[in-house]
Amino acid sequence: MNAAASARQVLAVKYGYRVTTRAESYLNYHMYGEPDADLGIDYYFWVVRDGAEVVLVDTGFAPEAGDRRRRAHYATPAEVLPALGIGVDDVTAIVITHAHWDHTGNVRQFPRAQLVMTEAEYAFWTSPVAGRAQFAAHSEPDEIALLTQARKENRLTLFTGTCTPAPGIELTEVGGHTPGQLIAAVAADGGTAVLASDALHFYEEVERDRPFAILADLPAMYRAYDTMAQLAKQPNTYLVAGHDPLVRDRFAQYAATGVPGEVEVTDVSGPPT
Numbered sequence: 001m002n003a004a005a006s007a008r009q010v011l012a013v014k015y016g017y018r019v020t021t022r023a024e025s026y027l028n029y030h031m032y033g034e035p036d037a038d039l040g041i042d043y044y045f046w047v048v049r050d051g052a053e054v055v056l057v058d059t060g061f062a063p064e065a066g067d068r069r070r071r072a073h074y075a076t077p078a079e080v081l082p083a084l085g086i087g088v089d090d091v092t093a094i095v096i097t098h099a100h101w102d103h104t105g106n107v108r109q110f111p112r113a114q115l116v117m118t119e120a121e122y123a124f125w126t127s128p129v130a131g132r133a134q135f136a137a138h139s140e141p142d143e144i145a146l147l148t149q150a151r152k153e154n155r156l157t158l159f160t161g162t163c164t165p166a167p168g169i170e171l172t173e174v175g176g177h178t179p180g181q182l183i184a185a186v187a188a189d190g191g192t193a194v195l196a197s198d199a200l201h202f203y204e205e206v207e208r209d210r211p212f213a214i215l216a217d218l219p220a221m222y223r224a225y226d227t228m229a230q231l232a233k234q235p236n237t238y239l240v241a242g243h244d245p246l247v248r249d250r251f252a253q254y255a256a257t258g259v260p261g262e263v264e265v266t267d268v269s270g271p272p273t
């Protein structure tokens with residue numbers, strides 16, 4: 001992971017929000033002997049811009065899927081990107097960190113983009129066990145079908161371990177939260193941004209060693225926390241959590257004019273301020 005000078009810009013786009021509770025968010029929260037409390041959860045997708053080349057990391061949830069689950073939402077990528085000076089056709093690739101509904105919901109807006117995800121993630125969500133209630137609650141069958149369709153069209157790259165889908169972007173499979181969850185380390189303007197997505201919903205998971213409540217493999221989740229803690233010790237390398245409102249506190253706001261509604265854009269191209 002080389003954080004040498006580049007013009008690569010990394011933006012976290014908050015497009016939705018919900019108030020949940022600590023007891024709902026952390027696995028076996030009662031173990032910690034602390035009172036329950038409300039916990040805000042942000043919904044993000046991420047934009048990596050390298051000159052004219054744009055790679056999206058996830059796509060957020062589809063408005064109808066958000067309505068069904070009563071999540072507040074403000075805009076989809078196709079509605080936000082123009083305000084950032086990006087056309088839908090500028091998106092050459094989409095990294096799918098995992099196949100949960102709040103990450104795959106708008107892949108359909110980019111019918112020409114190359115998709116990349118882990119083999120383990122794809123294999124799991126196209127297998128019968130993914131239809132069991134505890135897993136099915138977090139996916140949308142039509143969005144999984146779209147991945148299968150993309151594979152037939154040779155638009156879907158599957159990998160195991162690590163993958164570099166574009167210069168300066170290194171993907172690492174970590175599992176845990178889902179069978180093939182990945183994290184994306186991006187050599188950005190001001191350092192290496194580790195887009196943790198749902199390997200790290202909230203910073204507290206790593207900082208207090210508290211697993212998130214939704215998971216496929218607890219040992220793998222703990223190992224993913226170790227992997228991220230190690231990465232964060234490297235020079236000029238920092239973690240960008242997948243759903244934590246602290247991202248907006250810790251990093252600089254990106255002044256984008258014309259973004260829809262309550263969308264907030266945070267510049268994670270450099271270390272926390």
Ligand SMILES: [Zn+2]
Pocket residue numbers: 100102103198242243
């Ligand atoms: Zn998520």
